[in-house]
Amino acid sequence: MTFAGFGLAKPITDALARAGFETPTPIQAQAIGPQLEGRDILGLAQTGTGKTAAFALPILHHILGMKGRPTPGTARALILAPTRELAVQIQDEFRRFAGGARISTCLVLGGTSRGGQIRMLSRGVDVLIATPGRLTDLVDDRKVRLDEVRFVVLDEADRMLDMGFVKPVKRIVSMLHPRRQSALFSATMPSEISGLVETFLTDPVRVEVAPQSTVAGKVEQSVELMDGPKKRARLAEIVSGPGVERAIVFARTKRGADRVAANLVKDGVAADAIHGNKAQNARQRALGAFKLGKVRVLVATDIAARGIDVKGITHVVNYDLPDEPENYVHRIGRTARNGADGVAVTLCAPDEEKKLRAVEKITGEVLHPDGPAAHRQPRGPRKAANGAPRKDGEQGRPRRRRRRGPPRSKAA
Structure with a gap:
């Protein structure tokens, strides 16, 4: 299978060719097709398997087929990531795969200019990549609406759980468009994530490229x-x-x-x-x-x-x-x-x-x-006070024997 076989939009295939990508990874081969058909995805994959492209390529394809521009203060696609570094990485991938197409992206995360994020969102964006904390902050201040989000991805959901983001994520999900297309990716599947899957995904296609908690063979x-x-x-x-x-x-x-x-x-x-x-x-x-x-x-x-x-x-x-x-x-x-x-x-x-x-x-x-x-180095034979090895059963310092009779004179 090659990327050309998916029928992706030409700007995407051109960008993939320039980047030297020809053959999809296993997670991409399994996940891209169902998402192009509008199906929800549950992806079990560890880092380094190419999962960002597995959800980015279908989303870009769908957005390129949409007419007009996003409504001010809204986004067409939402990608939730647990950390700032991952969010930045995801934005870089979206921009690379979009090639020269006019796809607007916005990073919403802590530690950066809040005002700049608000100005960008006020114009409306195609792809919003966010960490849950800053996004809920902007939603509470009515700087962004999520009811027009048609594509949503929860990336590294198990890490969301570890960092205490499950409640904010559930709140964000409740604000999304009811007829959205959703994807959830996680390296592991603890019970709380399984519960989230039931409420977040609708009849999902499950794709798994490696057993949970396995290490790359190389x-x-x-x-x-x-x-x-x-x-x-x-x-x-x-x-x-x-x-x-x-x-x-x-x-x-x-x-x-x-x-x-x-x-x-x-x-x-x-x-x-x-x-x-x-x-x-x-x-x-x-x-x-x-x-x-x-x-x-x-x-x-x-x-x-x-x-x-x-x-x-x-x-x-x-x-x-x-x-x-x-x-x-x-x-x-x-x-x-x-x-x-x-x-x-x-x-x-x-x-x-x-x-x-x-x-x-x-x-x-x-x-x-x-x-x-x-x-730990094994201890050698324990020695007596005079430096000689002790005999079996000997403990502590050797006892001094009491002398009987009158003490010797110094002259003796």
């Missing part, structure tokens, strides 16, 4: 067992090694990400951090420098890393194991994309043994046969 995984204080030096060795072109390092907390990035810089490695406490422009600068190769290592938290789609990431390092084992799959999915090979290294301290075992349970892989306790 990722070479390894686990190194060590005490926490030794991680800094080992990380610097890994990212400075041969073959490391771009690397993402995952830290558990925002402070931890800043600390790891600062230590790498001190150790002579060009690095920057990206997390939720950074302003949007700072996050974009860091991501831009990483894409251009000015910064070889990007240190990120789990939430900030969702949506990062940078070509040529050769290595992923888990400096800290994730609290949620499913995030391990999302983390290492940053590498080995689009048929490339990749390397994922996990640095595991003794107090992270349970987290490692949880990861092994959901992935079905034994990442290290011995577990973190195996790196």
Whole structure:
């Protein structure tokens, strides 16, 4: 199958040809056709499978077939994303696939100019890409109406759940046009997402390109067992090694990400951090420098890393194991994309043994046969106070024997 076989509008096929896309990925092959026919889609796919194009291409095709312009203060299509980085990435993809067609897009997310977003929405837009928090803020202020949205996508729905966005998402969905076409994409399907599917989608076509919680086959995984204080030096060795072109390092907390990035810089490695406490422009600068190769290592938290789609990431390092084992799959999915090979290294301290075992349970892989306790050096024979090895059963210091009789004189 080729993209030409879908019958997409000419501006889209021309843009795909210029980008060098000929053969759709499995998720695209399964999802594009039903959406062109007007069907709802439930897509189960991990990151790096091409799911953005799987929903962007049909939406663009439908919009190009619509007459007139969007009504002021409305949007024809709404894409909800859990993070700012993912929203920016989705807008870039829509613009690329639209080619030279006059398709207007608008980003609505926190950390950027609210006034600029309001001015753009006041004219009406074809595609609105938003995070739930800022969108509900603008809806409450009556700066945008959602009742004319005809196409809606919930991307990375499981991450929406993790970030506490399910209630805002349900509220947003209740405001949409009743005869909309909907799509929901998620890497996993927890029970709460299953409940959302029942209310959000109508007779959906289910497409699944990989079993849940599986790792891309071209990722070479390894686990190194060590005490926490030794991680800094080992990380610097890994990212400075041969073959490391771009690397993402995952830290558990925002402070931890800043600390790891600062230590790498001190150790002579060009690095920057990206997390939720950074302003949007700072996050974009860091991501831009990483894409251009000015910064070889990007240190990120789990939430900030969702949506990062940078070509040529050769290595992923888990400096800290994730609290949620499913995030391990999302983390290492940053590498080995689009048929490339990749390397994922996990640095595991003794107090992270349970987290490692949880990861092994959901992935079905034994990442290290011995577990973190195996790196502890066995103690040698316990020695007595005089330095000689103790005899079996001997404990503590040797007791001094009491002398009987009168003490010896100093002269003796």
